[in-house]
Amino acid sequence: MDLNYSEEENAFRAEVRAFMETSVPSDLAAKVRGGKRLSKADHESWHAILSRQGWLAPAWPVEYGGTDWDPVQRYIFEEEYVRAGAPRIVPFAVTMLAPVLIKFGTEEQKQRYLPRILDGSDWWCQGYSEPGSGSDLASLRTRAVRDGDEYIVTGQKTWTTLGHHANMIFCLVRTKQDGKPQEGISFLLIDMATPGIEVRPIITIDGEHEVNEVFFDDVRVPVANRVGEENKGWTYAKYLLGHERTGIAGIAFATQALSNLKSVARRQMKGGRPLIEDPLFASRIAMTEIELDALRTTSMRAIVAARDGNSPGIEASMLKVKGTLIRQEISNLARKALGPMAMPYVTEALDPGSNVEAVGPEGANAVSSQYFNLRKMSIYGGSNEIQRNLIAKSLGL
């Protein structure tokens, strides 16, 4: 048992840190740290910077433009880029679709789509959830009917994150009506410029437009855009969800958020002394720190198991649940730390261009809205209830 980083790993960290220090645009880091809104261009420019370095998709095989980093290196990379204030790599193409393409796509699909992800030509979004199928994903009803070399797709997807930026969507569609619901699903790649597609915003409780509904009305999709076999899409969907789950824990982001929380708690006063010295509050922060310290190792155990060829399985579900709970707890504490100053919400001040000033301490403006926004973490990516079902199932219950 050896938990220490090797010398090579420390050298790797130094390399990544040096790159980040010179490469993350300072205005971008300021936006990220201030909780401001990021534009599509912000994301694209950061992706381009990483892509030029060959680091946009570290987990991909080298032949497709990835790296040969092992999971520990990938974790170090993530830690460093979060530390540098870089925004999260938009996951839909890089960490969700690409693994599916690489494992189940045709050579043609790989050659076409993977480079376009790396060079920023395509922005992908995810077409999984539907209004009637939340946790029960397999009950989806968007239909794809074969018509010669095309499918005709009709139906509705929802919770499509950043779908308003996307030009491509990967979709689960129903290609067979009878039999078990899981056995009639196919996985399609759809150009959003195809006639019959409409994207409508969903405004969330924090007042933000992040997710969308996507409507399909007789949308024609070439059969060549199907990944893998017809009616086998459920297999690919589950493969993708497994990848999503380990990623969601987001240890590096949680570490950063905890560090922010502590600096807020050092600045906020209670009874004339820094809040961080208040025993009740200090003990809550300490508990979260302990849990995150453990989760980092839980995550490493899953990662190293994966490196050694074992499937993460139940660990992925545990990580999803605990990781999201810890992340939510940090945002909960950040909100509490601000006291009454958690209330003001000047949304204009979140727009990068705006000269409207926020109210209260630096960075306070977005804290409560983020607390509400992060409620989504225990809902999406297979809700925490679904994960608990999976854990029970894996025990044979």
Added chain:
Amino acid sequence: MDLNYSEEENAFRAEVRAFMETSVPSDLAAKVRGGKRLSKADHESWHAILSRQGWLAPAWPVEYGGTDWDPVQRYIFEEEYVRAGAPRIVPFAVTMLAPVLIKFGTEEQKQRYLPRILDGSDWWCQGYSEPGSGSDLASLRTRAVRDGDEYIVTGQKTWTTLGHHANMIFCLVRTKQDGKPQEGISFLLIDMATPGIEVRPIITIDGEHEVNEVFFDDVRVPVANRVGEENKGWTYAKYLLGHERTGIAGIAFATQALSNLKSVARRQMKGGRPLIEDPLFASRIAMTEIELDALRTTSMRAIVAARDGNSPGIEASMLKVKGTLIRQEISNLARKALGPMAMPYVTEALDPGSNVEAVGPEGANAVSSQYFNLRKMSIYGGSNEIQRNLIAKSLGL
């Protein structure tokens, strides 16, 4: 809305308090306060004292030896007798069986059994649970087969509290094998001296003998000892359980336990100051105090609703769950308050006659064992899970 006690109620409280002050034997109060074991004789002598005063069974109708106290008075009575250090009235006869007899028994049964409860001739125990039927009470399998004027009873009951003191047991037995399980149950009164009955102790994790298994091997019970109709026992059983549930919250006992906890926390030292001044511990005690203060009113609301003729229903289930959780939390905090001194457990010192001394502060010896003992509260009387099921059911889910 008026939450204050009326002048009459205050006068009533003074009367009860005066009686308790002169009537609770001081050695008995000392045992109760010290968490020592009570003998059968201890219980019987206290019952006899209350019975002479006419206060053993306040909730019974006056004609059977009860009082005409309203629920608020009954609550005041309970508060005062707990305050005086009196032991709990053994509930099986007084608050569990008697209401069933009074509502569903024949005049003969009432005339025979109710006086014998009051004068201490009979000690009743409860024959509900079976090894295979815990929460699923209706699945019970102890059979009673009709043979002329008698039933022949064969089977096994378990968790029979203080069954080793009892000369009588009220039992649910199966009198019909087919149909819905609920529809083949009868309610029998059985003399434990009848041949074929054997009582075996169950030792619980605190090392105590409080509960028992009761075995029935071809035990002959007169049909006259059946309460109500054959196969309608489930109705009577549920009636009894409803009564048990509101009683279990035990506000008065919790109040006493909280007061004990606070005096322990005042005496125990942490960092050179009384533990009760420690912010973390003080806030836990305060939370429990707040919850108990609310529960007292929740309980009163149920009681007053009952007085005004409304059925408690969902409130009874809520009371059971929250009441047991608060009681358990108080015992949890008492254990924590003692620090390392929660560990010593000199069981001999709990025996009234013993001259073995306990270790640690006054009353500390029984604190941890009581914490473990009270785990039972969320299990018995319809487990807290069953109560949550009932709450959901009452919402039409």
Added chain:
Amino acid sequence: MDFEHTEERKLLAEMVRRYIADNYDLNGRHTAAALPEGFSRERWQAFAELGLIGALFPESAGGYGGAGADIAVLFEELGRGLVVEPFLAALLAGTVLAETRSDCPQLAGLIAEETILALAHEEADSRYDLARVTTEAKHNPDGSGWVISGAKSVVLAGDSADWLIVSARISGEVTQEAGIGLFLIPANADGLSIRGYPTVDGMHAAEIALEAVTVDADALLAGEGSGYAMLERAIGAGLLALSAEALGAMDVSADLTVEYFKTRSQFGKTIGSFQALQHRLADVLIEISQTRSSLINAASRFGSDDRQEREWALSAVKVCAGRNGQMVAEEVIQMHGGIGMTWDYAVGHYAKRLVMIDHMLGDADHHLLRVANLSKGGE
């Protein structure tokens, strides 16, 4: 002992509930919240005409209520309706006036909805500590009154108020109870600058700076000896009101969830048939019931002259409102899933209000330790 409200209060509650049901849907709320002042003057007038503002104050102050039960009944309904109009500001400021200058035109104007009042007390670093006041009031050198300087934070309805009641330190150390005065100041006074803004739950508040604001001697409502007690009285009314509002919001949140449980299906059955969700909902309902009991206790003890008993109960109910409000908020969103996260569905807005109530007039941690301190004397 009796848990029924009087007939008058039942009628009041019934009337408010009907008015809100008929006139105040979620879209209406959004529209009102988006107005420059963060509420609708028209609705405010309608509420006043229904007599709701008068219900907050005793007859001696021109109202017809003012008891704990009046405040609790009314605010529970306001919580059910997610009402954005400035009732809480009215209660806080009006309570001070009712106790110090019950015949003043500002109070009459408040009850008649013509005047908006706000209590400007909290400061950036006071964090719920009632006695921590750094804003200073000095005798005007010309002998004519007072000069007040300092800053106030998150003043509810501070941007729409015509008059402000401002706490300021006349003497004593920064955390001392004695030495705090309360001043009635017109919002258009020279030296006052007010920045209004929306809060995350759709209400409005303001940051207020006072730079040498001069007022007459009669602006002093309560002086060094009585200012703190008066504040405690007003904040106490606010604690009761906010807790009642939280209870109303919890109740509706739970009702919406029960409804959703019966209609939404997953895996071929209604989600309300999943035991894990049933049990969590049961726990939610238990905590709501406990909050109701705590509110009954606080409303009943609100009128008590025994300060410890009264303040204990007020802090206790605020702890329940804060803790249970957060639990309800988080659970109902989770039990709804994605739909609960959307602007167009109500639960998210109830959740935001519930969570923000914990940030007002002292959070659960603050009041928990206050309960512990107030308990010390007792058994």
Added chain:
Amino acid sequence: MDFEHTEERKLLAEMVRRYIADNYDLNGRHTAAALPEGFSRERWQAFAELGLIGALFPESAGGYGGAGADIAVLFEELGRGLVVEPFLAALLAGTVLAETRSDCPQLAGLIAEETILALAHEEADSRYDLARVTTEAKHNPDGSGWVISGAKSVVLAGDSADWLIVSARISGEVTQEAGIGLFLIPANADGLSIRGYPTVDGMHAAEIALEAVTVDADALLAGEGSGYAMLERAIGAGLLALSAEALGAMDVSADLTVEYFKTRSQFGKTIGSFQALQHRLADVLIEISQTRSSLINAASRFGSDDRQEREWALSAVKVCAGRNGQMVAEEVIQMHGGIGMTWDYAVGHYAKRLVMIDHMLGDADHHLLRVANLSKGGE
């Protein structure tokens, strides 16, 4: 980075587990616990012959282990087996000897199971505060050594020990870290009185009074300047050991519950098919997994020379053991129902051990604040 134990440690764990499985069932445990000393000398000898005591100490002290991973691996198995023999006392006292007098016969005797050692440090009012020592050591007026007076509380294996290591204040205030000395004292010394007793989880401890116990000068193992650091080192090993023991007990408790879920039926189906119970069990497993991770962290940092890093990790894992241990204990009893409350079934005994571990060497509250304090320097 590698989470696998070395082959040696895996073999050790495997061997202990097999020995316990073959020789140490619940009845055997009860029998041993009921012996006058609270454990079986025969078993203790068998454990020593398997080399288990030697695994706790480094080669320099006559053992062949002593690393964090050695302690963690061994105690996890002891926790799985609910072993009552005095391993923890041996670790605590032996660690002090190994660092101060590694060649003494008492340590050799300990490793050979011939000598029982105990660390007598806690006092009635010290409540986990390592530096709070009121027992006093004074220079003997005759110049020959020390005179020690005071009282020690809940000394593990204190009633079977041949030798005690006693902490006593040589100088300084009662809470000062400097000034604490550690003394090696024979249990039969004049002036020592020992009252042994069982603990609620079936172990044994003792109250020890010292009335002017005189010892030679060489009884002093660590003096005013180093006593505290030595204590922290020994207690640190104890924190790691107890947490590992807790993890073992949690694992078995969960396994028993899974097993019970599959066999026990209610309402016509196995109770493991009820979703509410499934979800609670899932949460239990998540916390156990977190405890394991925390233990890995602590075992890995146990050897670190960076005091803050090491002690942070040791306190952190004890918080996990304490909090999660209680959660597991309460949940597995509840999920078993009545059977979980009985003496003849194992889960109750695991539960008692889990809960009592939180009372040893600092409870979760204590270590939580210690973590907060140790974190202060960091980011």
